[in-house]
Structures are given as structure tokens and as C-alpha cells.
Amino acid sequence: MKLTVVGGGSTYTPELIDGFARLRDTLPVEELVLVDPAAERLELVGGLARRIFAKQGHGGRIVTTSDLDAGVEGADAVLLQLRVGGQAARQQDETWPLECGCIGQETTGAGGLAKALRTVPVVLDIAERVRRTNPxxxxxxxxxxxxxxxxALLQAGHKAVGLCNVAIGFQRKFANLLGVTPSEIHLDHLGLNHLTWETAVRLGGPEGENVLPKLLGEHGDTIAADLKLPTTLLDRLGGVIPSYYLRYYYAHDEVVRELRTKPSRAAEVAAMEKQLLEMYGDPALDEKPELLARRGGAYYSEAAVDLAAALLGSTGNPYQVVNTYNGGTLPFLPDDAVIEVQAAVGANGPVPLPVPDVDPLFAGLVANVTGYEELALEAALRGGRDRVFRALLAHPLVGQYEYADALTDRLIAHNREHLAWA
Known part of the structure; x- marks a missing residue:
């Protein structure tokens, strides 16, 4: 089995390598190719990756290259983990929206739109090259x-599945609180990427006992504190647990005040990345350092291994929380909307599990953000100031025309070098 990681020079990569090494029985990788144009970073990460494999007794071959076409040739799966513009662009995404009193964040709101505009064309170009080399x-x-x-990938006809680590993070957290193994936890996970709620926590599988009421009853204060939301809000949401990204919606002004008074997350991550790369260059280091856990992407490796194993017909749990076409799963959304839900994953891809009727409190917000995402993708594919403005006006974290106008100007000014149409 051959896997390729595009963006293999990322400081995330040793987390992925560690998972491949530990879980080699689940996903028997024979060749792992790390592709990245940043040769110096790639060499540091590749060296550590080989040492991790060697220490854990993994016999797989690790190859590093800046040649995308060669790297993806013959690959069974290609993982995309890239950041167009690097941490410098992320710093901007987290800063200029605050000038208008809006959330500054790299995946949602105005900053998230900027990242989408930079990223979608690059990812589609990579995917086309993958399809030409290895359809x-x-x-x-x-x-x-x-x-x-x-x-964007699915609409272009690619064999693609989206992956996020929010669900697996909740799975691990709930397992720890309940004193069970993570494999015993099955989540009823509902929504869009970075806009999700856990509506049930089941023991043993999709039909298992729902212990979410027990979790909230015994550990509600702990869960609420982790989310930085009041316990009383969790009670009033009707017995669900929102992802931490919902705080941007439920406590928008509070978050804006916080973001204006502390260093950006991008600045923190950039400092960590510098330190991590120095550590990766130490020839004595042969395991992922503890600092990497603070970098983000916790449990990413386990989620990636489980998903790749299910897609490629290896062993493992067929139930995965993934991003895929709605296809009628949420009847209030278009079929071609991309939702994040539990799915049965096999060699033919993911099939979302049935979802009970959705509370209007959640369905309304999901429908709103889905409309924004459709407009955001149109802006990413076709460009133009008016399309950017329409996407921002549609986003519930912006919503006012004066803000949308000002944010459009700032977005274009800060991203002109990445926007072919600007």
C-alpha cells in the first residue's frame, strides 16, 4: 500500500507518522511519500519520520520529494494538509476582521472565506494532477x-472525503470521562465542518445505549468549561454538546473582546513551529515531541488511519465521522451540500447514516452557513469583488452590508498575491 501526503513538510506530519507506525496492523503502509515544495522543512520532517518508523519497527519506506506528479503516482490514497500562504496568511486572517468588530479566525467568518479563496484553486489543481497520474x-x-x-473536490468529480479531528477529540474526551475505551464510543454527530453538535453518545455502536444525558448530568460543568461556555447554555440547548467552534456564534462579542486583547493563535503557532523544526533537526529525536500536542490536530493520525483503512478495504471500524455529500440525509439542505456526519465507509466511499429530525435551533444555523458555503465556493471558483461581498453578507458572523463591504476590501487587499482575478 502506498500513501502520499501533500503538505508533508508540515509540522503536523510527525503526528501522522506516529499514527502510521503505531497502527500498522490497521493500515499496512509499505511506502509513504511526503510531498512539499519547502525542501528544507521537508528534509527535517522526513528525517524525523524515518527515525520514528525505525524506532517503532515499521518496515515501510519513507520518500520525500517536491515533485507532486512523481509523489502521487501509484498512490492508493492522497492526504491533503496544506496551508496556502503559510502562517503569515493565517496571521492576517485572524487580524483584519477584528478591525470591523468581527471574529478573526482562520476557518470561519471572513478569515475562513479568505482561506477558502486562497485554497480551493490550489487544491483543485493538485487533485487534477492526481487524477491524471492516478485516477x-x-x-x-x-x-x-x-x-x-x-x-469543491466532489463537484469536480474527484474521489474525495473530508476529515476533521473535532469528532475524534470528543470521542477520546467522552471515553475518558466515562472510563471506557474510545472504540466503545459512537457519536451521533450532526452539522457542517466546524459547525457541529453531538446529539447522542452511544456505547458499542449506532444502536447502542445513549449515555449523553449521563455525561451531561455528571460532567456538564467540565464539558462546558472546556468549551468556554456556561453550563446553563448546554442545559438550554436541549441535551446536546456543541463543538467549540459554536462559541464563535453563541458568544461572538465576548470572543471578539478576547481576541483583541491577546496574541493571535497564528503568532503562537508560528513560534511553536520554529521550535518544533529545531527539535526535528536533532538526529537523536525519534518520537513526536510533547510540544506537538499544543500545535493542534490532536488525534488526526488515528482519524486518518481509520478513514484510509476503511476506504482501502483494510481492517478497522467502518463508522467514521466524515465530510461528504448530503444526498438527502438532512432534508432541509440541497443534496450537493457537504455535511459532517457519521457514515458507513467502505471501498465505494462514505454512506451517511440516517439522522433524526433536527431541532430548528440547529437546522436554521446549518442552512444559513450552507448558503454561505455555496456562495464562498462560487467566489473561490469564479472570483470577483461582488461574489466575495455576497458570501460575506450571507455569513451569520458578518451579516451587515457595511461590515461586508469593509471586510471585502480588506480581504482582497491582504490576499491579492493569492487571487488570480484581483
Missing amino acids: NAWIIDFTNPVGIVTR
Whole structure:
């Protein structure tokens, strides 16, 4: 089995490598190719990757290259984990929206739109090259904003599935609180990428006992504190647990005040990345450092291994939380909307599990953001100031025409080098 990671020079990659090494019985990788144009970073990451494999007794071959076509040739699956513009662009995404009193965040709101505009054309070009070289390869997208990027890939006819680590993070957290193994936890997970709620926590599988009421009753304060939301709000949501991204919607002004008074997450990550790359260059280092857990992407490797194993017909749990076409799963959305739900995953791709009727409190917001994502993808594919404005006006974190106008100007000014039409 051959897997290729595009963006293999990312500081995330040792997390992925560690998972491939530990879970080699689930996903028996014989050749792993790391592709990245940043040769110096790639060499550091590739060296550590080989040492991790060697220490854990993995016999697979690790190849590093800047040649995308060669890297994806013959691959069974291609993982995308790239960041167009790097941390410098992320710093901008998290900064200029605050000038208008809006959330500054890299995956949602105005900053998320900027990232989509930079990213979608690049990802589609990569995917076309994968298809020319190896039309049977699965594309697993971990590149944000995952929902919009996955929708772009699927609409272009690619064999693509989107992946996020929010669900697996909740799975691990709930398992720890309940004193069970993660494999015993099955989530009823509902929504869009970075806009989701856990509506049930089941023991043993899709038909298992729902222990979410027990979780909220015994650990509601702990869960609420992790989300930085009041316990009383969780009670009033009707017995569900929102992802931490919902705080941007439920406590928008509070978050804006916080973001204006502390260093950006991008600045923190950039400092961590510099330190991590220095550590990766140490020839004695042969395991992922503890600092990497603070970088983000926790449990990404386990989620990627499980998904790739299911798609490629290997062993593992067939039930995965993924981003894929709606196809009637949520009847209030278009069939070609991309949703994030539990699905049965096999060699033919994911099939979403049935979802009970959705509370209007959640359905309304999901429908609103789905409309934004459709407009965002149109802007990413076709360009133009008016399309950017329409997407921003549609987003519930913007919504006012004066803000949308000002944010459109700022977005274009800060991203002109990445926008072919600007």
C-alpha cells in the first residue's frame, strides 16, 4: 500500500507518522511519500519520520520529494494538509476582521472565506494532477476549510472525503470521562465542518445505549468549561454538546473582546513551529515531541488511519465521522451540500447514516452557513469583488452590508498575491 501526503513538510506530519507506525496492523503502509515544495522543512520532517518508523519497527519506506506528479503516482490514497500562504496568511486572517468588530479566525467568518479563496484553486489543481497520474486514488482532505474544499473536490468529480479531528477529540474526551475505551464510543454527530453538535453518545455502536444525558448530568460543568461556555447554555440547548467552534456564534462579542486583547493563535503557532523544526533537526529525536500536542490536530493520525483503512478495504471500524455529500440525509439542505456526519465507509466511499429530525435551533444555523458555503465556493471558483461581498453578507458572523463591504476590501487587499482575478 502506498500513501502520499501533500503538505508533508508540515509540522503536523510527525503526528501522522506516529499514527502510521503505531497502527500498522490497521493500515499496512509499505511506502509513504511526503510531498512539499519547502525542501528544507521537508528534509527535517522526513528525517524525523524515518527515525520514528525505525524506532517503532515499521518496515515501510519513507520518500520525500517536491515533485507532486512523481509523489502521487501509484498512490492508493492522497492526504491533503496544506496551508496556502503559510502562517503569515493565517496571521492576517485572524487580524483584519477584528478591525470591523468581527471574529478573526482562520476557518470561519471572513478569515475562513479568505482561506477558502486562497485554497480551493490550489487544491483543485493538485487533485487534477492526481487524477491524471492516478485516477483511482482516494483524496482525503484535511485542509481547511474542510467543508468548502471537500465540496469543491466532489463537484469536480474527484474521489474525495473530508476529515476533521473535532469528532475524534470528543470521542477520546467522552471515553475518558466515562472510563471506557474510545472504540466503545459512537457519536451521533450532526452539522457542517466546524459547525457541529453531538446529539447522542452511544456505547458499542449506532444502536447502542445513549449515555449523553449521563455525561451531561455528571460532567456538564467540565464539558462546558472546556468549551468556554456556561453550563446553563448546554442545559438550554436541549441535551446536546456543541463543538467549540459554536462559541464563535453563541458568544461572538465576548470572543471578539478576547481576541483583541491577546496574541493571535497564528503568532503562537508560528513560534511553536520554529521550535518544533529545531527539535526535528536533532538526529537523536525519534518520537513526536510533547510540544506537538499544543500545535493542534490532536488525534488526526488515528482519524486518518481509520478513514484510509476503511476506504482501502483494510481492517478497522467502518463508522467514521466524515465530510461528504448530503444526498438527502438532512432534508432541509440541497443534496450537493457537504455535511459532517457519521457514515458507513467502505471501498465505494462514505454512506451517511440516517439522522433524526433536527431541532430548528440547529437546522436554521446549518442552512444559513450552507448558503454561505455555496456562495464562498462560487467566489473561490469564479472570483470577483461582488461574489466575495455576497458570501460575506450571507455569513451569520458578518451579516451587515457595511461590515461586508469593509471586510471585502480588506480581504482582497491582504490576499491579492493569492487571487488570480484581483
